[in-house]
Amino acid sequence: MSGIYIHIPFCKQACNYCDFHFSTSMKKKDEMVLAIAKEIRLRKSEFENEEVETIYFGGGTPSVLQVSELKFLIDTVCENYKVVENPEITLEANPDDLTGLSIRAESSSIFKGYREIGINRLSIGIQSFFEEDLQMMNRAHNAEEAKKCLEIATQYFDNISLDLIYGVPGMSNEKWKQNIETALSFGIPHISSYALTVEPKTALKKLIQTGKVAAPNDEVAQEHFMILVDTLQKNGFVHYELSNFGKENYFSKNNSSYWLGKKYIGIGPSAHSYDGKSRSWNIANNSLYLKSIQNDELPSEMEILSVADRYNEYVMTGLRTIWGVDLNRIESEFGKTYLDYLLQQAQKYLHDDLVSIQNNILKPTKKGKFLTDGIASDLFYLNLE
Structure with a gap:
């Protein structure tokens, strides 16, 4: 079994800690969707003898795409690859995309739309339920939207994962416990949690250098990690990967395939692929990616693994x-x-x-x-x- 990862390189705004590839300009979004579909078709020979078990929309922020655009990409995969009967199809999403649409159009809920096109797993970027943390991170949503999103999402989806960040400057152990308890109160079966890290060339790096934000403390992060592990294990979660906790039958099939060394194709700018012997990666530049795909060329480099x-x-x-x-x-x-x-x-x-x-x-x-x-x-x- 293998997987397909689709990188959607757009975000409404840049989070201060993020060093992933994305653009905050949506001008080329329509063009990008067509190019990603074309890359899916161009690369189908790589998976001739493989069954696709998972499709994962990552980014960036895939929830900036319309349901029709996501359906178009899912259909393109299904038309060109051998896809198992009930593949795990995950969409990474931000709370503001989900709550805004569902409140404005409750009768044709975004969640219903996702379910109808085959998406059966949501990975929601909560990060924190506290306003001051979200503002420091420059997240696009607020604390109320974070909770409202989960309240609505759990009515439509059983398989939901949420992200939380620990080791945030100024976050006490008690405040961190409240974040975990709030997540658990929604009955979420999977949590991914990461220490706040300071990457080069990010806004967070500059904020720390100018003294506007305190640097993360390793000892605090370690305390938060141990609290996380103990709390989630007491609540029936399996700590199946360093940053991932899931109830039985709710482990991420997509991510587990990475960790178990299975093959996967990465589609879109900056996406990586692996076939067991070599690794390749697409160029992390939207304009150059589009130009290459339009010329029927794959904008990627490859290394043979020793x-x-x-x-x-x-x-x-x-x-x-x-x-x-x-x-x-x-x-x-x-x-x-x-x-x-x-x-x-x-x-x-x-x-x-x-x-x-x-x-x-x-x-x-x-x-x-x-x-x-x-x-x-x-x-x-x-x-x-």
């Missing part, structure tokens, strides 16, 4: 998930040299109870989970070939 690249990727994704790193697979797929290296590098983390090995599976302990990415990078195999 054995070390594939080992490093497996270690990173394995450690972040409940499935861990299978030591038998390391030896059979990469060789004894890699296994010996991994075990050698892992010794100090085993000694400090940050990772454990059970049934030949290497996993971070509860104590080591927050440090997973750093541990993984220390287990990477460098300059071996």
Whole structure:
């Protein structure tokens, strides 16, 4: 089974922390939808022997598209690929897009429209239920819209995920707990949660440099993370990936396929693709992307992954998930040299109870989970070939 990711490179406004590729100008939106559909058709030979299990609209903000535009893209996928009978079709959405439309046109609710065209999973970018946090992040919605959106969405959709950000400057542990409890009060079965990070060339970076916003504190972020893990696990969520928590049967099939190393095609500007042996990525420039597609050219670059690249990727994704790193697979797929290296590098983390090995599976302990990415990078195999 494989997946198709479709990047919609438009947002109403730029969030202060975001470094994803998007444009706040909608002038080329119609042209972009046609180009994305054309890329879907141009690349169908890549998936001739694959069944598509998931379609994921990410961005950017895919909810800026009209229902008819989303239907057009879904239909284009279904007409050109072997799609399973009930694929998981996820739409990333912002609360202001959903509440604004549903309030203005309750009789033809946006949620009904999404369901009718086959979308069966929503991923809603809440980030926080507090006004001051949303303003600091420069989110397009307010706290009332965040709650109103979930109130309406849960009437139409069972499979909903929401995003929350922790480690926000000035956010106390109590305030963070309130964010989690508010999310749980809506009966949401999946939560993705990330520490606020300061990326280069973002507005947040400049705000911190000029002293207008305090820098995130790692110790605070770690406390928030442990509160998140404990609270959600007590409420029946499985911590199946470092930043993702789901009730049974509500794990993201799309994202799980990434972590399990399955093939996927990324459509649209900046989107990445993976076929098990190579990775490719489209140019992160809307105008150049449109020009290439109009000339029947794929605006992408490719790299062939070395054995070390594939080992490093497996270690990173394995450690972040409940499935861990299978030591038998390391030896059979990469060789004894890699296994010996991994075990050698892992010794100090085993000694400090940050990772454990059970049934030949290497996993971070509860104590080591927050440090997973750093541990993984220390287990990477460098300059071996």
